[in-house]
Amino acid sequence: MSGSSEGTVDGLEVYVLAEEHASGMFWAQHGISFLLKVHSGGQVHEILFDTGNSWEPIEHNLRLLGEDLSGVKAVVLSHRHYDHTGGLKGLLTNLNREITIISHPDLFRPNFVLPLREIGIPFTRAELEDLGARFLLTRDPIEVMSGVVTTGEVPRTSEVEREMTIETYTVDEDGRLVRDPIMDDVSLVVKLRGGSVVLTGCSHAGVVNIVKRAFEIAGPVRAVMGGFHLISASEERIEATVRALQDLGVEQVITGHCTGLTAECAFRKAYGKGFAQLAVGKVFRFP
Ligand SMILES: [Fe+2]
Ligand SMILES: [Fe+2]
Numbered sequence: 001m002s003g004s005s006e007g008t009v010d011g012l013e014v015y016v017l018a019e020e021h022a023s024g025m026f027w028a029q030h031g032i033s034f035l036l037k038v039h040s041g042g043q044v045h046e047i048l049f050d051t052g053n054s055w056e057p058i059e060h061n062l063r064l065l066g067e068d069l070s071g072v073k074a075v076v077l078s079h080r081h082y083d084h085t086g087g088l089k090g091l092l093t094n095l096n097r098e099i100t101i102i103s104h105p106d107l108f109r110p111n112f113v114l115p116l117r118e119i120g121i122p123f124t125r126a127e128l129e130d131l132g133a134r135f136l137l138t139r140d141p142i143e144v145m146s147g148v149v150t151t152g153e154v155p156r157t158s159e160v161e162r163e164m165t166i167e168t169y170t171v172d173e174d175g176r177l178v179r180d181p182i183m184d185d186v187s188l189v190v191k192l193r194g195g196s197v198v199l200t201g202c203s204h205a206g207v208v209n210i211v212k213r214a215f216e217i218a219g220p221v222r223a224v225m226g227g228f229h230l231i232s233a234s235e236e237r238i239e240a241t242v243r244a245l246q247d248l249g250v251e252q253v254i255t256g257h258c259t260g261l262t263a264e265c266a267f268r269k270a271y272g273k274g275f276a277q278l279a280v281g282k283v284f285r286f287p
Contacts, residue, residue, distance in 0.1 A: 007146045007147045007191070008147050008191045008192055008193050009038050009039060009040040009146075009147035009148065009190060009191060009192060010039045010040055010041075010192075011038075011039035011192070011285070011286065011287050012036060012037070012038055012039070012190050012192060012197055012285070012286040013036070013037040013039075013283055013284070013285050013286075014034050014035070014036055014037075014197075014199070014225060014283065014284045014285075014286075015034065015035040015036075015037070015065060015067065015283050016033075016034060016278055016279060016280050016281065016282045016283070016284075017033040017034065017035055017052065017058045017061050017062065017280065018031045018032055018033035018050070018051075018052030018053075018057065018058055018061075018087070018280065019031075019032060019033075019256050019257055019278045019279060019280050020256055020257055020278075021256055021277060021278060021279040021280065022061075022279055022280035022281060023279045023280065023281045023282060024064075024281055025064060026060075026061050026064055026279075026280040026281035027056075027057035027060050027061060027280065028057070028279075028280055029052050029053055029054060029057045029083075029280075030053055030083050031050070031051075031052035031053040031054075031082075031083030031084055031086065031087075031257070032049075032050045032052065032078070032083070032084055032201055032202075032226060032227055032257050033048070033049070033050045033051050033052040033058055033084075033087060034048070034049040034050065034199060034225075034226075035047075035048055035049075035062075035067065035069065035072075036048070036049060036148075036188075036190070036199070038145065038147070038148055038190065040145070040146065040147060045073055045145055045148075046069070046071045046072045046073060047072065047073060047074055047075075047076060047144055047145075047148065047188075048069060048072045048074075048075045048076070048091070049075075049076050049078065049188055049199050049201075050076075050077060050078050050084040050085075050201055051075070051077070051084065051085060051086065051087030051088045051090075051091055052083065052084070052086060052087045053082050053083040053084075053086035053087065054086050054087055054090070055086075055087040055089070055090020055091055055094070056090065057280075058087055058090075058091075059090070059094070061280055061281065064281065065281065065283075069091065069094070069095065070095070072095070072099065073100070073144075073145070074099065074100040074101070074102055074144050075088075075091070075099060075100070075101045075102070076101075076102045076103070076144065076150060076186075076188050077101060077102070077103040077107065077201075078103075078185065078186060078187060078188075078199075078200065078201020078202065078226075079103075079104070079182060079184045079185045079186065079201055079202060079204060080103075080104075080106060080107050080108070080109065080111060080120045080121045080184055081111065081119055081120065081121075081201075081202065082118075082119055082120065082121065082122050084201050084202070085107075085120075085121040085122070085123075086121075086122055088101075088121075088123060088128060088133070089123055089127070089128065089131065092128060092131035092132050092133055093131060095132065096132070097132055098132045098133075098134055099132055099133065099134065100134050100136055101128075101133050101134065101135050101136065102136045102137075102138075102142055102144060102150060103135070103136075103137055103184065103186065104137060104138070104139060104152075104153065104183070104184035104185075104186055105137045105138065105139060105184075106183060106184035107121060107125075107135070107137055107184060108120075108121060108124070108125050109170055109180075109184075110170055110171055111168050111169070111170055111180055111182070112168060112169045112170070112177070112180075113166070113167070113168055113169070114167070114169070119168070138152065139152055139153040140152045140153075141217055144188070147190065147191045147192075148188065148189070148190050148191070149188075149189050149191070149217060149218060150186050150187070150188055150189070151186050151187045151188075151189060151198075151210060151213045151214055151217060152186060152213075153183055153184075153186065154185060154186070154187070154205035154206075154209050154210050154213045155209065155213065156181070156205060156206060156209055157209060157212065158206055158208040158209050158212065158244065160206075160208065160236075160237050160240040160241060160244065161205075161206030161208055161209055161237075161241075163233070163234070163237060166182070166202075166204065166229060166232075167179070168180045168182060181204075182204040182205075183205075185201065185202065185203070185204040185205040186205075187199060187200045187201070187203075187205075187210045187213075187214065187226070189214045189217060189218045189221075190286075191218045191219070192222070192286055192287075194222055194287075195219070195220040195221055195222030195223075195249075195251075196214055196218045196219065196220065196221045196222065196223075197221075197222065197223045197224075197225060197286050198210060198211060198214045198221055198223070198224045198225070198226075199225050199226050200224065200225070200226030200227060200228065201226060201227060202226075202227045202228075202229045202257070202258050203226065203227060203228045203229050203258075204229055207224060207228045207229075207230075207241060207245070208241055208244040208245065208248070210224075211224060211244075211245060211248050211250060212248065215248065220249055221248065221249065221250055222249075222250065222251050222252060222286075223250065223251065223252035223253070223254065223286065224245065224250055224252075224253055224254070224255075225253075225254040225255070225278070225284065226254075226255065226257065226278075227255065227256065227257030227258040227259055228241070228255055228258070228259040228263060229258045229259070230258075230259050230260050230262070230263035231258050231259065231260030231263075232260070233260070233263065235262065238262060238263045238266050239266065241263070242266050242267060242270045246270065251274050252271070252274045252275075252276070253267045253271050253274060253275050253276075254275075254276045254277075254278055254284060255267060255275075255277070255278060256277055256278030256279065257278065264277065
């Protein structure tokens with residue numbers, strides 16, 4: 001694994017394992033988990049992106065899909081919130097082997113919302129390492145495999161995304177509660193010949209900032225899939241976000257989780273057939 005991002009992959013399938021909506025007999029939950037099947041050089045490589053807040057619904061959904069995670073090469077965690085990391089212990093117990101887990105150095109830093117409630121990763125590093133986790137925590141982009149790269153820490157440059165949509169806190173060296181901008185929010189970029197697909201967790205870095213970062217790292221972005229955290233954003237910000245993604249050349253938006261109904265409707269209206277709602281059990285294919 002390195003920081004470079006040479007090459008493209010031949011195809012991508014994304015299985016939605018955790019999300020707030022579900023189709024048929026699948027189980028929904030608060031959180032995100034995607035199984036990626038990356039087609040490259042005649043082989044299929046499996047990567048897990050986030051683990052929802054609990055493992056049991058994921059296990060149930062995998063069974064219904066006729067899939068398992070035994071072949072997963074690496075886990076990428078978008079950030080430390082419990083609704084993206086809470087399934088980790090169940091996953092590791094189920095895998096019963098060593099596995100690389102890629103994320104940001106702030107993964108185990110406490111994170112709170114007010115009234116005071118912990119919303120960070122609900123496990124210690126040691127207990128996860130005992131179960132086989134091998135952490136690769138970095139602020140830089142990491143190539144998970146040729147053609148698949150993380151954004152690393154995302155610069156917060158976009159004007160419309162100055163307004164934070166979630167106020168969170170952490171503790172400083174003196175034990176004081178201080179604002180936490182969730183700099184650990186990283187996304188995953190899969191490079192395909194027709195443009196990249198970007199997978200986001202909650203987009204706490206701002207989905208426009210994330211797409212800009214993906215563009216810098218890997219060129220044109222054709223699709224963005226995941227939570228955009230616009231649930232409490234102003235209508236002005238939502239409209240500006242839709243326009244910015246269109247201006248950046250994004251052709252397809254697949255969203256749910258923390259995006260919120262108002263923003264989902266705005267994307268549906270602007271994107272038409274290029275919009276899709278996330279739902280557990282759905283499989284999205286990108287040739
Ligand atoms: Fe989330
Ligand atoms: Fe989050």
